[in-house]
Amino acid sequence: MTEAFRDRIDIALTVNGEQVEARVPAGRHLVDFLRLDLGLTGAHAGCEHGVCGACTIQVDGQAVRGCLMLAAQADGAEVWTLEGLTEQGVIRDLQDAFVARNALQCGYCTPGMLASIKELLDMGGVPDRATIREHLSGNYCRCTGYEAIIDAVETVAQARAGKGAA
Amino acid sequence: MSVASPLPHDAARLHVTGQARYVDDIPLPAGTLHLAFGLSGVARGRITGMDLSAVRMAPGVVMVLTADDLPFANDVSPSAHDEPLLAAGAVHYIGQPVFAVVAQSHLAARRAARLGRIDYAEEAPILTIDQAQAANSRFEDGPRIYSKGDAPAAIAAAPHRVKGRFEVGGQEHFYLEGQAALALPQEGGDMVVHSSTQHPTEIQHKVAEALGVPMHAVRVEVRRMGGGFGGKESQGNALAVACAVAASMTGRPCKMRYDRDDDMVITGKRHDFRIDYVAGFDDAGRVLGVDFVHHVRCGWAQDLSLPVADRAMLHADNAYLLENARIESHRLKTNTQSATAFRGFGGPQGMVGIERVMDHIAHHLGRDPLEVRRANYYAEAAPAAGGAGGLSAPPFTPGERPPEDISGKKKQTTPYGMEVEDFILHAMTDRLATEAGYDARRQAVAAWNAAQPVLKRGLALTPVKFGISFTLTHLNQAGALVHVYQDGSVHMNHGGTEMGQGLFQKVAQVAAARFGLDVGAVKITATDTGKVPNTSATAASSGSDLNGMAVKAACDTIRDRMAAHLAERFGNDDITFADGCVHIGQDHTLTFAQAAQSAYAARVSLSATGFYATPKVEWDRIKGQGRPFFYFAYGAALTEVVIDTLTGETRILRADLLHDAGASLNPALDIGQIEGGYVQGAGWLTMEELVWDTKGQLRTHAPSTYKIPAVSDRPAVFNVGLWEGANREDTIYRSKAVGEPPFMLGISALMAISDAVAACGPGYPALDAPATPERILAAVRRVRDGI
Ligand code: FES
Ligand code: FES
Numbered sequence: 001m002t003e004a005f006r007d008r009i010d011i012a013l014t015v016n017g018e019q020v021e022a023r024v025p026a027g028r029h030l031v032d033f034l035r036l037d038l039g040l041t042g043a044h045a046g047c048e049h050g051v052c053g054a055c056t057i058q059v060d061g062q063a064v065r066g067c068l069m070l071a072a073q074a075d076g077a078e079v080w081t082l083e084g085l086t087e088q089g090v091i092r093d094l095q096d097a098f099v100a101r102n103a104l105q106c107g108y109c110t111p112g113m114l115a116s117i118k119e120l121l122d123m124g125g126v127p128d129r130a131t132i133r134e135h136l137s138g139n140y141c142r143c144t145g146y147e148a149i150i151d152a153v154e155t156v157a158q159a160r161a162g163k164g165a166a
Numbered sequence: 167m168s169v170a171s172p173l174p175h176d177a178a179r180l181h182v183t184g185q186a187r188y189v190d191d192i193p194l195p196a197g198t199l200h201l202a203f204g205l206s207g208v209a210r211g212r213i214t215g216m217d218l219s220a221v222r223m224a225p226g227v228v229m230v231l232t233a234d235d236l237p238f239a240n241d242v243s244p245s246a247h248d249e250p251l252l253a254a255g256a257v258h259y260i261g262q263p264v265f266a267v268v269a270q271s272h273l274a275a276r277r278a279a280r281l282g283r284i285d286y287a288e289e290a291p292i293l294t295i296d297q298a299q300a301a302n303s304r305f306e307d308g309p310r311i312y313s314k315g316d317a318p319a320a321i322a323a324a325p326h327r328v329k330g331r332f333e334v335g336g337q338e339h340f341y342l343e344g345q346a347a348l349a350l351p352q353e354g355g356d357m358v359v360h361s362s363t364q365h366p367t368e369i370q371h372k373v374a375e376a377l378g379v380p381m382h383a384v385r386v387e388v389r390r391m392g393g394g395f396g397g398k399e400s401q402g403n404a405l406a407v408a409c410a411v412a413a414s415m416t417g418r419p420c421k422m423r424y425d426r427d428d429d430m431v432i433t434g435k436r437h438d439f440r441i442d443y444v445a446g447f448d449d450a451g452r453v454l455g456v457d458f459v460h461h462v463r464c465g466w467a468q469d470l471s472l473p474v475a476d477r478a479m480l481h482a483d484n485a486y487l488l489e490n491a492r493i494e495s496h497r498l499k500t501n502t503q504s505a506t507a508f509r510g511f512g513g514p515q516g517m518v519g520i521e522r523v524m525d526h527i528a529h530h531l532g533r534d535p536l537e538v539r540r541a542n543y544y545a546e547a548a549p550a551a552g553g554a555g556g557l558s559a560p561p562f563t564p565g566e567r568p569p570e571d572i573s574g575k576k577k578q579t580t581p582y583g584m585e586v587e588d589f590i591l592h593a594m595t596d597r598l599a600t601e602a603g604y605d606a607r608r609q610a611v612a613a614w615n616a617a618q619p620v621l622k623r624g625l626a627l628t629p630v631k632f633g634i635s636f637t638l639t640h641l642n643q644a645g646a647l648v649h650v651y652q653d654g655s656v657h658m659n660h661g662g663t664e665m666g667q668g669l670f671q672k673v674a675q676v677a678a679a680r681f682g683l684d685v686g687a688v689k690i691t692a693t694d695t696g697k698v699p700n701t702s703a704t705a706a707s708s709g710s711d712l713n714g715m716a717v718k719a720a721c722d723t724i725r726d727r728m729a730a731h732l733a734e735r736f737g738n739d740d741i742t743f744a745d746g747c748v749h750i751g752q753d754h755t756l757t758f759a760q761a762a763q764s765a766y767a768a769r770v771s772l773s774a775t776g777f778y779a780t781p782k783v784e785w786d787r788i789k790g791q792g793r794p795f796f797y798f799a800y801g802a803a804l805t806e807v808v809i810d811t812l813t814g815e816t817r818i819l820r821a822d823l824l825h826d827a828g829a830s831l832n833p834a835l836d837i838g839q840i841e842g843g844y845v846q847g848a849g850w851l852t853m854e855e856l857v858w859d860t861k862g863q864l865r866t867h868a869p870s871t872y873k874i875p876a877v878s879d880r881p882a883v884f885n886v887g888l889w890e891g892a893n894r895e896d897t898i899y900r901s902k903a904v905g906e907p908p909f910m911l912g913i914s915a916l917m918a919i920s921d922a923v924a925a926c927g928p929g930y931p932a933l934d935a936p937a938t939p940e941r942i943l944a945a946v947r948r949v950r951d952g953i
Contacts, residue, residue, distance in 0.1 A: 083185075095183065114182065
């Protein structure tokens with residue numbers, strides 16, 4: 001039996017605003033913990049290499065790759081997934097813009113995209129298209145060609161700044 | 167009316183809230199087991215011994231399966247019966263599944279799968295095109311040859327000639343959701359399978375064979391895929407079959423998903439090609455004769471390689487009338503992953519070949535490549551109307567045939583003898599060139615290149631003519647099942663699968679339009695082999711064409727029954743379905759729900775199947791003669807790039823696309839297909855590089871080494887327009903298929919890079935694909951040396 005299976009670690013964190021206590025295998029990735037142990041399947045496993053961004057979630061206010069962080073490292077952290085952000089209504093405008101601009105096709109990249117975009121929008125200001133591209137350069141989308149995603153982000157940023165028409 | 171509205175994707179809300187469920191998201195019943203394959207470590211050889219004791223003893227392992235343990239068929243091939251689920255004696259590529267581990271968790275299965283010890287008697291693998299040609303290792307007994315006129319004589323007699331060799335790389339699908347399947351054993355030996363597949367019927371068929379049961383004992387359900395692109399047409403068979411066999415043997419649910427490395431190492435990719443060409447032409451660049459030899463690297467098993475290679479031949483003309491053409495195609499068998507369907511299905515490889523020839527001819531003559539392309543275009547189908555959009559088909563009045571070309575000119579045919587009746591690229595090219603400012607930008611690029619020593623710009627406008635239909639004629643059929651409930655809500659099902667392309671929404675729009683309802687009244691349901699049988703793969707861009715028609719037929723059957731009932735009840739047969747109501751003459755209006763209730767009470771069936779078979783198609787693939795396609799879809803793209811001649815790097819500065827989706831069923835979804843297709847096509851030709859080492863190991867087996875376009879790689883300026891026109895053929899609401907054709911708009915990116923490299927000196931770039939920085943640097947050097 002490998003050590004990884006025996007080594008279990010107790011963690012306490014908040015996920016989507018709720019206290020969670022769990023005993024997890026030391027090697028358990030955060031995205032697997034969320035998906036398999038908590039049933040929060042919004043964040044997806046795309047590459048499990050830290051490249052595609054499909055697993056992106058929010059940890060202590062930052063966009064983090066759930067496949068590169070261990071659940072054990074999230075002890076004491078505040079974790080938000082798309083499910084929780086939806087319930088809070090904090091990115092409703094962004095979600096609406098994604099629907100309206102058709103910024104998704106298969107949708108597999110969408111939850112991770114939204115988490116990365118939230119981080120960008122939370123910085124405030126109105127990012128230009130180059131900044132949006134830069135910020136999202138770690139989130140792959142194989143379907144859309146990205147144009148609609150950038151449009152959606154730009155629309156929301158402008159609207160939030162109170163000068164957008166949309 | 168719901169048709170032609172730019173409605174969002176049917177599951178958009180579910181996606182943006184994280185509720186959309188993929189196979190890997192389905193909550194698992196307690197006791198579910200997980201599978202992983204142990205893979206071959208050599209590219210070719212015989213298995214002389216296997217020691218799986220460490221695998222069996224690994225933590226969490228429940229069972230280990232080898233070929234000998236399989237109760238029935240050991241085959242997961244789509245048709246040729248040459249693809250064992252688990253290697254039986256011989257191995258044919260590095261990554262071939264040899265044994266399957268069934269364990270309590272995904273991780274436990276994967277860990278254990280690494281512990282197998284397999285001894286091989288290794289043989290020298292056949293990896294490259296040259297090795298395969300030397301060994302005559304091929305599918306079919308010899309090359310396929312399609313020809314028209316007398317190409318060798320025309321080339322010999324032509325005033326000018328170019329000749330070249332063009333290597334075109336393959337492509338990994340990189341669907342963001344990897345392959346996945348879940349098998350749930352039922353009472354009496356039945357099996358329910360959830361699979362991320364474009365072809366539920368094939369999964370059903372292969373699972374039934376593997377379990378030794380009739381197809382009726384297996385039900386396959388597919389709600390959605392996280393991308394498919396052809397990579398889930400046949401490549402999901404292995405997972406589904408392995409899960410079903412393990413589930414049947416253990417009596418427990420079994421699930422398998424490939425992790426990304428396994429996915430890339432095990433599954434097939436786009437076929438790479440070597441294209442040898444010779445073309446003879448006149449002073450204007452008009453092709454008098456052209457000869458192509460396609461060398462197609464098919465990998466170890468036949469899979470879909472024959473129709474893929476056929477389709478490459480069928481697109482060797484692209485938009486150009488070739489009076490003398492010869493296309494020879496070698497389907498080579500190599501000890502690599504079995505190359506498979508990928509968006510365009512060989513069409514892109516065939517098309518990029520003739521585009522290379524056009525580029526080469528223009529360079530040889532010192533002419534603008536666009537001028538040469540236009541000189542070779544097929545003749546326009548009908549004179550373009552002066553107004554916007556021109557004619558995808560002459561304006562259509564129901565019941566009337568569109569006017570035919572009566573100019574008395576001789577019929578223009580493709581190299582395979584199909585008449586081209588719907589050509590619209592003259593008008594499309596005019597409009598794109600004008601709107602995107604081709605002439606002015608051509609001058610600006612020349613001025614830039616004259617002034618700049620290091621950064622060179624390039625521009626290219628390339629056309630797309632893509633044939634729509636499965637070339638295996640019998641696949642051009644589809645079925646649907648529609649129910650209207652007493653409350654007026656509608657349940658819709660058809661054989662097409664949703665992989666993000668928006669098929670479900672488009673077809674729901676059709677159903678809603680037939681009943682005069684809002685699209686929200688139509689429930690879209692998962693594809694299910696128990697509801698619609700014997701379906702074709704959702705492929706060949708045919709999803710909405712086929713399933714839209716089948717759903718229309720089913721809806722019309724129900725609507726006609728409802729109308730007949732209401733006509734009798736009210737004594738008036740003037741019945742219209744609109745705005746959620748049914749109007750009977752001037753005097754009576756029922757809500758659709760009331761009409762459904764009335765029909766139900768009168769014992770009228772409110773459920774119907776629908777069926778559609780594409781008309782007109784007829785094709786002999788051995789002779790290479792006939793009409794393989796119902797119609798053609800068209801597009802044109804203008805791409806501008808800049809290259810750094812010191813590093814070989816490229817950037818796409820701007821892309822302008824104009825694409826023909828006929829009378830679009832949903833312009834928003836179609837534009838999404840066009841944007842995504844272009845970026846994926848440009849990725850194929852510019853950055854996505856597959857590298858195998860000399861032992862046959864795929865070295866680019868993870869996203870760390872295999873790069874797909876990121877947001878920063880797409881064009882900074884990206885203009886996309888839909889051509890306004892209607893399909894001259896009687897397709898669903900006169901729309902055109904849009905899944906694959908835009909992929910080939912990406913060819914303009916490669917040709918623009920070639921243009922930029924050509925600015926470095928007198929030589930011809932002869933750029934292979936993908937045009938990686940290394941290749942660009944080498945080409946810059948060749949061009950400077952004037953080779
Ligand atoms: S799954 Fe985490 S980055 Fe791809
Ligand atoms: S929508 Fe499919 S990967 Fe982004």
